[in-house]
Amino acid sequence: MAKANVPQISDAEWEVMKLVWGRGPLVAADVVESLAAQNRWSPRTVKTLLNRLVRKGALGYQVVGRHYVYRAQVTRDACVRRESSSFLSRVFNGSAAPALVHFLEHEYLSPEEIERMRSILDGAREQEGRP
Amino acid sequence: MAKANVPQISDAEWEVMKLVWGRGPLVAADVVESLAAQNRWSPRTVKTLLNRLVRKGALGYQVVGRHYVYRAQVTRDACVRRESSSFLSRVFNGSAAPALVHFLEHEYLSPEEIERMRSILDGAREQEGRP
DNA sequence: GTCTATCGACCACAAGTGTAATCGAAAGGG
DNA sequence: CCCTTTCGATTACACTTGTGGTCGATAGAC
Structure with a gap:
């Protein structure tokens, strides 16, 4: 804990x-x-x-x-976590993926940010399957 | 508007x-x-x-x-947008990318969700630069 | 036709928030 | 040493939110 x-x-x-x-x-x-x-x-x-x-x-x-x-x-980080989970559960029933989709569709990320997100996802894909 | x-x-x-x-x-x-x-x-x-x-x-x-x-x-959608932008600005100073990082680190997206995000990002990259 | 169960309207009340003002002590200027 | 400025403590006050209660009208049950 x-x-x-x-x-x-x-x-x-x-x-x-x-x-x-x-x-x-x-x-x-x-x-x-x-x-x-x-x-x-x-x-x-x-x-x-x-x-x-x-x-x-x-x-x-x-x-x-x-x-x-x-x-x-x-x-x-603890506060961010608390806020995030409250936000996700209030608005997206607790799942992060729809939230990200929404951000992509409406928050108008800059091309740089999009590239950054792609590389973050690349990183994430390689270590999938942790707790 | x-x-x-x-x-x-x-x-x-x-x-x-x-x-x-x-x-x-x-x-x-x-x-x-x-x-x-x-x-x-x-x-x-x-x-x-x-x-x-x-x-x-x-x-x-x-x-x-x-x-x-x-x-x-x-x-x-309008309500989600309002909540999202309030959340992003309160917690992440308005940028979605750090939020994504946080979700990836803590909310444990499934591999399928990660793939889904990638293909959405591919789509986003192609039409970057709308209002 | 009368009585009751429902429905919406209005009221309650404590905790949290945004936005301050007042008060008493103490510290530094002269 | 006294006066003013400064600091933290305490108080204020309206609005929102969570949680629910009371009251008058009215539509059905008999």
Whole structure:
């Protein structure tokens, strides 16, 4: 076993988590600075999001001087997995293939992305049959 | 242009919509019957969901005798598109390719599905560059 | 014709979300 | 040392969502 207690992370909270995953431990001010600009959120809003993420167990913090340094307590991969499986089961009854078909038909992948996907599939074909 | 006002559809509401899309116009009792068994929902709960979907514009109804016959007002495809793009942007910053990688790594597509994806990609490659 | 079982309309209520504002302590400027 | 700025804690508030209950009309059962 491994995951299990990955909390639910809302839309706005994902923005915060992506930042923390991407840039490592951050103090609130850094998060505010990045997100306020990008999403036009008030600093208060960002603080609230940080708080909720801590309460949910998605973030932890260390007190350094009079600042909090936030760091992720759950891996990005675990969260992605949770979201993906919820998305797939809600929309595609749990199967990934129809989802991919849909992406191909509607999300307008660039030729480069299509080539990239082909090579990913080539790789996958060679090791089919793992657990 | 085309879509735009596809309403947000919640998890529980998706169950209702999938039923209506799959089986065509239904009276409330049919929906209740299918979903109460499957999801252990009270009939009231199902009624509430139907109501909310009507209010959102996702379902419409015709009064037939003293029953309502519900039918979809939005296509499944439009809703799938909305969900997909929200999912992709929330979790993968909007690109489908990383989503594919994730599905391949974790959702265990069958070899047949992988082959199917390949042939779809072959098709996609040939007509790359439409809107 | 009257009584009851149904149907849809409207109400409830707690948890989660988006979006903040207020408050009290503490730290740094002068 | 005092005042202001800053930080985190606490509070707010409307909307959505999951989950269901109440109520008045009405169509059938007798």
